[in-house]
Amino acid sequence: MVSINPESKSRAVNREVLSELIKLHGKTSLGGKLPAYDGRKSLYTAGSLPFESEEFSVTLVDPEKKDKEKAEREYKITIRIAGRTDLYQLQQFLKGRQKDMPQETIQVLDVVLRESPSWNYVTVSRSFFSTTFGHRGDIGEGLECWRGYYQSLRPTQMGLSLNIDISATSFFKPVTVVQFVLEFLNLRDASWPLTDRDRVKIKKALRGVRVETNHQEDQIRRYKITGITPVPMSQLIFPVDERGARMSVVQYFMQRYNYNLQYTSWPCLQFGSDARPVYLPMEACKIVEGQRYSKKLNDKQVTNILRATCQRPQQREQSIREVFTYLLTCGRSFQSAGTHVVRNVLFNAYMSCLPVMCSLSHNTLFHTVDGSAQQVC
Incomplete structure (x- = not known):
């Protein structure tokens, strides 16, 4: 054994x-x-x-x-x-x-x-x-x-x-999370904020999915999604040191990485525990290749699979x-x-x-x- x-x-x-x-x-x-x-x-x-x-x-x-x-x-x-x-x-x-x-x-x-x-x-x-x-x-x-x-x-x-x-x-397609959300919700414009219903659908679809960061060319990290923030990224503020200083995610990415975030009306991805969460913008993450989608497919997706595999x-x-x-x-x-x-x-x-x-x-x-x-x- x-x-x-x-x-x-x-x-x-x-x-x-x-x-x-x-x-x-x-x-x-x-x-x-x-x-x-x-x-x-x-x-x-x-x-x-x-x-x-x-x-x-x-x-x-x-x-x-x-x-x-x-x-x-x-x-x-x-x-x-x-x-x-x-x-x-x-x-x-x-x-x-x-x-x-x-x-x-x-x-x-x-x-x-x-x-x-x-x-x-x-x-x-x-x-x-x-x-x-x-x-x-x-x-x-x-x-x-x-x-x-x-x-x-x-x-x-x-x-x-x-x-x-x-x-x-x-x-899952190995695309940026922003691209996945656009396709998953059939959206054409990423500038519009997501509704609460959209956020819940995305949370259910992406929970447990592994992503890798793309905002640092010399350092790629991988995380497993645990949730979606309840507020848009523009309103998301978190502590940055032990003295209690706080900073928004948008400010942090600009100061730390010189990265100008675009989709600030969308929520962030959450990783780690609720006690010690890690937040990352959707546009800074890409879905890792080779992850099976185990939830139920709709009729159109089933039909597309049958067409793609017909021999x-x-x-x-x-x-x-x-x-x-x-x-x-x-x-x-x-x-x-x-x-x-x-x-x-x-x-x-x-x-x-x-x-x-x-x-x-x-x-x-x-x-x-x-x-x-x-x-x-």
């Missing part, structure tokens, strides 16, 4: 922690074995690790923190061997010599197949998304659709099948072939310690909009140095 302290609910954070661990100890304490990690508690390697239980320490830097000491966070990682997964049982099941399907072995292979795309693409449930999979399509109101693919590993009468299909979902059967088949080629050639864990996925692939392409099934021969699908995959807890 892999235990990370302090705990994080984010798979992305857990993967960053593990990535740092591999950089520091991969060639030494881990014996040169690249693990396959599910982002939670399970980790698998091809062959045995040189220990039964070991604790490691790594430090990550949070780019959203200004103070260097506060930005650095130490994590304790405990790795303990839980057991081995014997691939022989899977071979017997696929040959019809064993009644019960070895679900744990299927899970191991599924984690291995998902390892490389989990590092390189945006993960949403069992799908992976990236702008490299095709042209991103504007679906309106500050959003765009990204193409991706869904994959699942399943046993069939033909052996193990890796089922792959093309998918799409909505993302002829031959095009759909080719897209899936390209995805599968990547899985065979660029897999991070496939290259490690004798683990590999063979390239004997049988494509059953249906000349319709049905998913294309990519099946691998069961007798050559996966093997490790000693015929087993080691599970680490």
